[in-house]
Amino acid sequence: MDDVGGSSEVSTIPAYSGSLLRTDSYVITVGIGTPKKDFTVMFDTARRKGNLIRDTLTLTPSAVLPNFVFGCSDGDIGGDLTTGLIGLGRGKASLFSQASEKFGKIFSYCLPSSPNSMGYLAIGRTGLPPHVMYTPMLTTPTWPSLYFVGLAAIKVADKTLPLPPTVYSRTVIDSGTVITRLPPMAYSTLRSEFRKYMTDYTPVPPMFDLDACDDVSRHENLKVPTVELLFDDGASLTLDFDGTMIMKDDYKACLAFAVNNDTGINIIGNNQQKKYTVVYDVANAKIGFGAGGCD
Template structure:
């Protein structure tokens, strides 16, 4: 999710109800988190990253369908486009790093899983909050700054989630952050909404609104964050949501990993370093689906694989988003027939968008090259929603699928194999997992990032890619 500009038509009655509300009440449960070898503490620690479909739920809700995912993905893309339309363009200059010396030798890694089973096409981690720690399934989002989760007593509304809702009163270390705090003052930059103050308690009230009309309102809070039984942060700042509505599936909330001072990355950077990496496991029953994912926070993850790096482009108006320079796309080793100037559009890499979007000129040239090769072996089929290039057959049964390469500045890139470029919508129907957009913007989605290790060296303004990162 990405924050959108404040709206005049926002639910003011809900907001003022929060401002004058009282303290919260009770309940939660523990989910097991695996700890690594104790020796790893010196070098770091790893947490698993999951696609949502890997989390079994006993909730009596209908399964998350591919159509649902496409609908939510379209809302996400419109949100990104809305943000860019209201901001100045991206500068093509590269951010100069303040220092090449990476601090923080520790590395924190957590499991990262698919989110399909909790109603999201994105990925989630299990984090612990409070003392004693209660664990929650949180969507990982590189496009969001403020982290938040639903909190009792849910004064206005909490959507259905797979975990018991967090009860702040059960935590010995929970605190509401006062309006006079610097963290409260930072909310405008992080959420694009000005904070307010509760007259009853003096607590800072946040409003996180998103371009798809999803939102979370509640109290800016602080508590102990647990990322493994042996690693955590004693003063983690997050939103304790009392009114949470929108396209969050059945996750408890969002972990923000954008480039912003209130993001989880920034808050943990003093201990681990201003960098993180992840490997997204495959989803939708694709080949190699047994691979596990991970989210690593810390500079130690930057040296674990032979990355190829591309500069992180600077946008002073939207500094929290991660922009790259897309320079070339090839199909079966040959550049697609499109002018070099067609690539001169803002290009965002985003964990919260599923299907990669390309400007129409680039997409049409890519589609033509891809179909020319694939149609010789496989019968074409009608399109599905935004996916207009489809074939008869299964991904697993399709041999010799032409490789698509997305090449970025400096030569770094993503060499897309069949499980990155094709998606099996239903049995016997497989489509190209990229889509066009009429807007001058490219978004590198999480489907194309699957099984690659993607490293965000924020301290030195570069992003790296390494194949075969999931194990």
């Protein structure tokens, strides 16, 4: 059995789409202070900066963390109606790091596909699907708190894009970023191959960074080619319509991928993680994906 460190306790918190709260991130409700006051916060596997204070954090009635270190953010963290953000990165001040002694060095989540569905965030080892596939969790000295993975290839309609694996180097998985961002060469190749299967739809102008958009209002059954992200050691994310596209105003559907704007980091966004159980097993340095974790 893998070692997760710490105890075998687990805290599972309902997670929801933040769209009704004017954020594209996913949210949970936690209690802060004694007596506790409930706050709705986003959760994010990236990193943030701010000033620090200590107080009690209540995840569930049976999962209370006294002397928890909170940060007061120096900048906007997004979401007009959310209160703040729970960090899940590998930095010392994150929820994951502070809770690891009690719950072990592992957490998982499932991001629901719509505001009407419920997902979860689980701190500790919970009942994971038996079919979870794992890929090594990588670390880069420049960004030690981020979760890097080895993205090996991308398929569209079962056809592997003709690109060398080095194109995908320095790829992170992040619950707080909405769309997946790729290097210009990789995105251009993906977009061109994807557009070959979208001839039944009418192209419409771009939406922000999304430049592969179509009018789908006259179609009852929306069909798009399957996109698959392939990782080292055989793990993969097979994307259905919800994981491939973003809908706008019930008529515009856009490919939920974009260029990484020369940041030097590729990002697997939360849109591509929808409905998967995503496992961050830090103790054993691996990240897992299990289909059908939530609706």
